[in-house]
Amino acid sequence: MATARRRTERVSYVLLSAPALLIYAVVIVAPVLYSLVLSFTSWAGVGVPKFVGFTNYAAMFTDPVFWHSLRNNGLIVAVSLIGQIPLGFFLAHILYRRIVRFGGFFEAVIFFPSLLSPVVVALLFAVVFAPTGLIAQVIGGFIHAPVFQLTVFNTKDAAIVPYLIVILWMYSGIYMIIFLANLQKINPETIEAAIVDGANEWEILLRIVLPTQVPVFLTAAIYAIAGSLKSFELLWIITNGGPSYYSSVLGLYMLQSTFSYYRYGFGSAVAVVLILLSVVLILLLSKAAQQVTRRYE
Amino acid sequence: MEMQRQARAEVPIAFRIAAYATLAFFTVFTLVPLIWLAYTSFKSQSEILANVMALPVHWTVDNYVQAWQLGDFPHLFFNSILYSVVTTILVVVLSVSAGFAFAKIPSRLTPVWYAFILLGLLVTISSSIVPIFVAETLLGITNTRIGIIIPYVAFNLSFGIYLAAAYIRSMGQEILEAAKIDGAGYLAMYWRIVLPMARPIITTISIFTFHACWVEYVLVYMISSDDSIRTVQVGVNMLNGQLTFNYGFLFAAIVIATAPLLVLYAFFRRQLQAGFSMGSVKG
Numbered sequence: 001m002a003t004a005r006r007r008t009e010r011v012s013y014v015l016l017s018a019p020a021l022l023i024y025a026v027v028i029v030a031p032v033l034y035s036l037v038l039s040f041t042s043w044a045g046v047g048v049p050k051f052v053g054f055t056n057y058a059a060m061f062t063d064p065v066f067w068h069s070l071r072n073n074g075l076i077v078a079v080s081l082i083g084q085i086p087l088g089f090f091l092a093h094i095l096y097r098r099i100v101r102f103g104g105f106f107e108a109v110i111f112f113p114s115l116l117s118p119v120v121v122a123l124l125f126a127v128v129f130a131p132t133g134l135i136a137q138v139i140g141g142f143i144h145a146p147v148f149q150l151t152v153f154n155t156k157d158a159a160i161v162p163y164l165i166v167i168l169w170m171y172s173g174i175y176m177i178i179f180l181a182n183l184q185k186i187n188p189e190t191i192e193a194a195i196v197d198g199a200n201e202w203e204i205l206l207r208i209v210l211p212t213q214v215p216v217f218l219t220a221a222i223y224a225i226a227g228s229l230k231s232f233e234l235l236w237i238i239t240n241g242g243p244s245y246y247s248s249v250l251g252l253y254m255l256q257s258t259f260s261y262y263r264y265g266f267g268s269a270v271a272v273v274l275i276l277l278s279v280v281l282i283l284l285l286s287k288a289a290q291q292v293t294r295r296y297e
Numbered sequence: 298m299e300m301q302r303q304a305r306a307e308v309p310i311a312f313r314i315a316a317y318a319t320l321a322f323f324t325v326f327t328l329v330p331l332i333w334l335a336y337t338s339f340k341s342q343s344e345i346l347a348n349v350m351a352l353p354v355h356w357t358v359d360n361y362v363q364a365w366q367l368g369d370f371p372h373l374f375f376n377s378i379l380y381s382v383v384t385t386i387l388v389v390v391l392s393v394s395a396g397f398a399f400a401k402i403p404s405r406l407t408p409v410w411y412a413f414i415l416l417g418l419l420v421t422i423s424s425s426i427v428p429i430f431v432a433e434t435l436l437g438i439t440n441t442r443i444g445i446i447i448p449y450v451a452f453n454l455s456f457g458i459y460l461a462a463a464y465i466r467s468m469g470q471e472i473l474e475a476a477k478i479d480g481a482g483y484l485a486m487y488w489r490i491v492l493p494m495a496r497p498i499i500t501t502i503s504i505f506t507f508h509a510c511w512v513e514y515v516l517v518y519m520i521s522s523d524d525s526i527r528t529v530q531v532g533v534n535m536l537n538g539q540l541t542f543n544y545g546f547l548f549a550a551i552v553i554a555t556a557p558l559l560v561l562y563a564f565f566r567r568q569l570q571a572g573f574s575m576g577s578v579k580g
Binding site for chain 2: 026031174233
């Protein structure tokens with residue numbers, strides 16, 4: 001009786017979970033493992049891949065484009081850490097404490113850009129930042145120079161800056177939403193008790209609310225790192241990594257080094273590094289986040 | 298009568314200024330590009346060239362007519378809706394059933410499978426586009442609808458299962474035990490109890506998956522060599538550059554492509570927000 005029951009339990013478990021696990025394994029895990037194999041070969045997409053050992057990895061790690069792309073990924077994470085995340089927290093706190101009227105309106109507006117498609121946002125901001133685009137024309141109008149060209153973003157150091165502004169515009173709302181959801185979990189009585197004790201809004205922000213959100217800052221940082229490594233379509237359309245490779249990121253580097261020269265082996269090596277980098281960084285950070293969460297709960 | 302919570306903290310003037318300044322700046326920063334986009338789409342090319350920031354003197358829908366005709370939008374919308382709807386249905390069915398198995402059927406393997414699935418949250422179609430492209434080339438499914446829908450389903454499964462398992466785990470054990478005593482098997486329970494009770498999380502998964510498919514660009518762009526299977530996102534980007542410096546035309550195409558998201562936002566903002574905020578606690 002009990003064993004029969006146990007068997008139907010097992011059959012149901014397999015029937016319910018196997019389809020999802022299979023699709024996941026075949027579509028995501030298998031190609032990633034196959035890329036790992038390809039990354040040790042030289043392959044142009046046809047014929048038999050030729051084993052070349054670590055040549056692709058060596059070539060990548062000595063390629064200045066790789067390091068510059070990694071640096072740009074780092075800058076994107078930095079903008080999240082010092083810009084989007086604190087800003088998102090403060091915006092959420094203002095709305096949570098109902099400091100201003102029409103909170104719902106502000107929440108809806110600030111969250112909205114994060115839902116737009118990257119293509120649409122990229123097309124809009126490509127026009128804004130183009131050498132003869134919106135900003136150039138507005139400046140040209142002010143200084144009466146109709147042929148003014150915006151060239152400050154053409155340098156190796158500054159080429160990524162327009163993109164940093166775009167992600168600040170597009171994704172800060174997500175951090176606001178993340179903090180808003182977590183602020184709801186604070187026990188209102190803690191804040192009321194502090195108010196009875198005479199705390200003002202600064203003290204509520206710094207002494208009561210901020211400490212409860214430390215784990216959220218860490219998960220937000222994980223989200224930022226994952227986001228920086230996972231997506232490149234905005235940049236692809238706005239600058240295509242240019243001028244030269246100055247605004248490239250790792251994802252774009254992977255795409256371009258694979259498909260511009262049909263170097264599938266090399267591109268697979270970049271893909272492996274990209275995926276490993278996000279898995280390792282995020283597992284480390286989430287371990288840290290768990291430690292901190294335990295301390296605060 | 299219940300006592301009302303009326304205690305208000307003192308709001309120092311500097312705090313009030315900081316709050317209003319941050320909110321005002323960020324709202325303006327968010328809205329200005331969007332408002333500029335919206336009214337420029339109603340401006341003629343000559344007016345745009347004369348003054349790029351000014352409001353239209355003569356409002357015109359010519360840009361929309363032209364974008365609609367050149368862009369082949371009915372076809373693009375058909376494809377986008379097809380991929381998004383089919384993917385959403387499959388993701389919901391697969392995630393809720395796997396989520397139910399992981400949450401309610403005891404098995405020593407669950408932690409292993411669950412961790413295995415959650416690793417998928419760390420990769421996206423974009424970050425594994427090279428492996429996917431290679432796999433699809435080997436299987437000969439590039440430039441097919443199947444080649445788009447299968448990765449869409451797979452890459453949305455991790456988050457769907459994560460949401461479904463967490464939700465179903467928090468569902469009361471009593472009703473399932475009662476059904477078990479009545480002799481119901483797990484599949485019957487799934488159909489008669491779990492699916493109806495999981496409606497709120499099914500809505501969240503559906504909205505989130507639909508949105509993710511709707512805005513996806515990289516996969517469709519990379520594997521479609523044929524106009525007939527392209528989506529709105531790829532179509533809009535192809536319009537860019539057909540008419541140089543014609544912002545009005547491009548912006549009209551952008552507004553057309555974004556209109557469905559506006560509807561989604563108006564009706565399902567809460568679900569979208571819930572999805573995004575839960576997406577961050579996945580660590």
